[in-house]
Amino acid sequence: MADNVAKFFESVGNFFSGGDQIPWCDRDLIAGIEKEVADAQNGSPDHIFKECLMRLSWALVHSRHPEDVQRGIAMLEEVMRDPTKAPLEVREPLYLLAVGYYRSGDHTRCRELVEQSLMVAPDWRQALNLKKMNEAKIKRDGAIGIGIAATAVGLLAGGIAAAVARKK
Numbered sequence: 249m250a251d252n253v254a255k256f257f258e259s260v261g262n263f264f265s266g267g268d269q270i271p272w273c274d275r276d277l278i279a280g281i282e283k284e285v286a287d288a289q290n291g292s293p294d295h296i297f298k299e300c301l302m303r304l305s306w307a308l309v310h311s312r313h314p315e316d317v318q319r320g321i322a323m324l325e326e327v328m329r330d331p332t333k334a335p336l337e338v339r340e341p342l343y344l345l346a347v348g349y350y351r352s353g354d355h356t357r358c359r360e361l362v363e364q365s366l367m368v369a370p371d372w373r374q375a376l377n378l379k380k381m382n383e384a385k386i387k388r389d390g391a392i393g394i395g396i397a398a399t400a401v402g403l404l405a406g407g408i409a410a411a412v413a414r415k416k
Contacts, residue, residue, distance in 0.1 A: 269377065270347060273310035281307050301327075302340065309348035321348040339368045343375050350382055358382045 281304045288297040301323065308320025324345045328338065346361035362379045366372065 269381070270350070271310055272312055273307045275311070275313070275316075278304070278307045278311060278316060302344075305341075305344055309344050309351060311351075314352065317348050317351045321345060321352065324348065335368045339365055339372070342368070343372070343378070346375070346378055346382075350378065350385070355382055355386050359386075 281300065285297070285300045285304050288300040292300075305320045305323045305327070308316045308323065311317055311320070324341050327333075327341045328345065342361050342365035346358045346365060349355070349358040349361060359379070359382055362375050362382060365375045366379065369375065
């Protein structure tokens, strides 16, 4: 019985919080990767430094802290400004940007970026899963918005009806 109650509250919490299957990253891991980036900046080959930056941007957009997610988005947008990147080189940054926007609540931008990454790799399972989660989140947010609006209209109508009944 206690397990059923716990599962019920977890499912309700996931409904309202938008529970997803995207992994989370903690601040300790981010700090470790930031140290790797600093070390790679001093004398490592350029490709090693870029790999460290991609790991850091991955960790940042998977963080539970909005300021980390925003920092990751900014890093990835800088990566995307390079016009010399081949299509397969932009696949991962596009996807990570989409994750960042998903985590920050900008579901429209997330949808655009997922679609772009799917143009590069149409059968990429991670991007397809993110697309499905994002669409579900948009529908869920719409349903919650409609519920709130309907409640507000009901309360307003109830208030008007009570005021009219009091006047009679």
